[in-house]
Amino acid sequence: MLNESQVEAGKEIQQRTGKTFYFATRLLPQRVRHATYVLYAFFRVADEVVDAEVTAPPAQQRERLEQLRAEALGERETDDPVLSAFAELRSRYDIDPEDVNVFIDAMESDIEKDRYRTYEELETYMDGSASAVGRMMTAVMQPDDPAAALPHATALGQAFQMSNFLRDVGEDVVERDRVYLPEETLARHGVETEQILNREFDEHVAAAMQDELRRTEALYRDGVAGIEYLPEDCQFPVLLSAVLYADHHRSIRNLDYDTLSTTPELGTARKVALLVKTAAYWAVWRDPVAVFKAVSVVPYHDEDELEADFGPGSTPTTKAQTRGRLSGWLRSLPLWGSD
Numbered sequence: 001m002l003n004e005s006q007v008e009a010g011k012e013i014q015q016r017t018g019k020t021f022y023f024a025t026r027l028l029p030q031r032v033r034h035a036t037y038v039l040y041a042f043f044r045v046a047d048e049v050v051d052a053e054v055t056a057p058p059a060q061q062r063e064r065l066e067q068l069r070a071e072a073l074g075e076r077e078t079d080d081p082v083l084s085a086f087a088e089l090r091s092r093y094d095i096d097p098e099d100v101n102v103f104i105d106a107m108e109s110d111i112e113k114d115r116y117r118t119y120e121e122l123e124t125y126m127d128g129s130a131s132a133v134g135r136m137m138t139a140v141m142q143p144d145d146p147a148a149a150l151p152h153a154t155a156l157g158q159a160f161q162m163s164n165f166l167r168d169v170g171e172d173v174v175e176r177d178r179v180y181l182p183e184e185t186l187a188r189h190g191v192e193t194e195q196i197l198n199r200e201f202d203e204h205v206a207a208a209m210q211d212e213l214r215r216t217e218a219l220y221r222d223g224v225a226g227i228e229y230l231p232e233d234c235q236f237p238v239l240l241s242a243v244l245y246a247d248h249h250r251s252i253r254n255l256d257y258d259t260l261s262t263t264p265e266l267g268t269a270r271k272v273a274l275l276v277k278t279a280a281y282w283a284v285w286r287d288p289v290a291v292f293k294a295v296s297v298v299p300y301h302d303e304d305e306l307e308a309d310f311g312p313g314s315t316p317t318t319k320a321q322t323r324g325r326l327s328g329w330l331r332s333l334p335l336w337g338s339d
């Protein structure tokens with residue numbers, strides 16, 4: 001069992017560095033929530049080896065990541081509460097060691113690699129940096145049919161990371177000298193990588209951003225389609241995470257796709273509004289795809305018109321009953337709890 005200090009160490013890291021994910025994590029059942037704190041903390045500890053403002057020489061960074069790999073896989077003793085807790089979780093939930101390896105490999109590639117020629121090349125990187133994270137989370141949730149859930153978890157992990165990349169284009173240039181927009185996408189719209197590095201925004205950059213937003217939204221549609229394979233008590237928090245991360249696309253479009261000069265943020269008021277709206281639809285439908293269609297900014301081109309406020313067949317009576325159920329359900333959520 002995880003002890004209190006291990007859980008608190010992971011929780012503190014997530015509160016500080018992953019506010020959007022933390023917001024949704026609070027809604028997970030305790031058996032998954034505590035494990036998620038530990039998983040996220042491990043991801044951040046590894047990520048910060050290469051993303052810190054003042055970093056060590058490349059050889060020293062690699063040495064540290066290899067140390068983390070050995071500790072995470074239980075091949076080396078550690079007194080770090082985050083690493084010891086992760087090693088315990090990996091063993092308990094039978095997390096695939098290959099996912100740990102591809103994650104560390106992706107972190108190591110960040111030491112020197114800062115450009116991606118094609119989307120396929122970027123996708124290979126994201127298999128370690130994002131998809132492996134989704135697969136580890138799925139292992140902790142313990143779905144009845146992991147084989148059905150995992151492909152969708154892979155897609156959703158990539159969608160989350162792509163949303164972050166598209167939100168942080170300018171920030172990645174300034175802080176890390178990295179460009180995650182594929183060079184083939186830029187070239188298709190007449191944009192040189194140097195233009196991104198110089199943070200020179202124009203309509204050609206906007207067109208490249210639009211292309212990658214559309215690609216990312218296809219990943220959301222694929223990822224959300226698999227939420228039904230997760231345990232019932234995990235479905236809503238994962239759905240809310242998808243709604244929140246995808247909402248960065250609304251902010252990006254409101255900036256006319258210019259995230260070279262501005263990094264949009266998702267404020268607390270917006271998160272709460274999306275929580276309440278998503279919960280309202282969920283209380284009636286309990287269908288991840290239907291709720292995501294109704295609440296998120298991701299387009300579904302084949303969707304029918306949504307009826308009324310609460311879906312097909314709603315009446316003033318059923319709406320009132322729904323609001324009553326929703327009010328009680330929201331009060332019961334662990335978002336405002338102590339752990």
